Amino acid sequence: MKAIFNNQVIAESDQTEVVEGNHYFPPESIKRDYFTDSHTHSTCPWKGEASYYSLEVDGEKAKDIAWYYPAPKDAAKQIKDHVAFYSNKVEITEELKN
Numbered sequence: 001m002k003a004i005f006n007n008q009v010i011a012e013s014d015q016t017e018v019v020e021g022n023h024y025f026p027p028e029s030i031k032r033d034y035f036t037d038s039h040t041h042s043t044c045p046w047k048g049e050a051s052y053y054s055l056e057v058d059g060e061k062a063k064d065i066a067w068y069y070p071a072p073k074d075a076a077k078q079i080k081d082h083v084a085f086y087s088n089k090v091e092i093t094e095e096l097k098n
Contacts, residue, residue, distance in 0.1 A: 001025070004091040006060040010034050017079050019047075023092055024082035027068070040064045047076040053083065065089050 001023050003011040013029035038052040053066040068083045069076060085092065 002093045002095050003030075003085050004093065005034070005055055005062065005065070005085075005089070006057040008034070008057045010055065010057065010090070011083060011085075017082055019076065019079055019084075022084040022087070024068075024079045024084045027081040027083065030083050035066070038064050042067070044076075046073060047079070048073040062089055 001011075001013055001016045002009050003023075003025060009031070011025040011030040013025050016023040016025050018024070034055050034057050035053045036056065038054050040052040042050045042052075044050065048069055048071060050067040050069055052064040053068070054061065054063045055065050056062075066083050066085045068081055069079055070081060072080050
């Protein structure tokens with residue numbers, strides 16, 4: 001799977017976790033140079049508290065476009081620190097690595 005923003009691959013992995021239709025990319029698969037921490041948080045009743053990232057790629061910025069669970073509840077432990085993206089802002093493709 002690839003996550004693409006502003007025509008750049010920002011994450012790539014063949015081992016994403018799918019939860020509620022969202023692909024969660026392993027933390028080592030994201031290109032950290034494009035990501036900045038956000039102060040935004042939200043809470044899911046069964047996953048726990050989510051933290052957010054904003055992106056900047058080639059001058060294009062997007063606030064709070066990605067989220068992750070640093071300390072998920074037991075029901076979501078498989079997505080700890082994995083990063084998901086808003087699908088209306090980031091293109092997610094099934095294209096595999098070459």
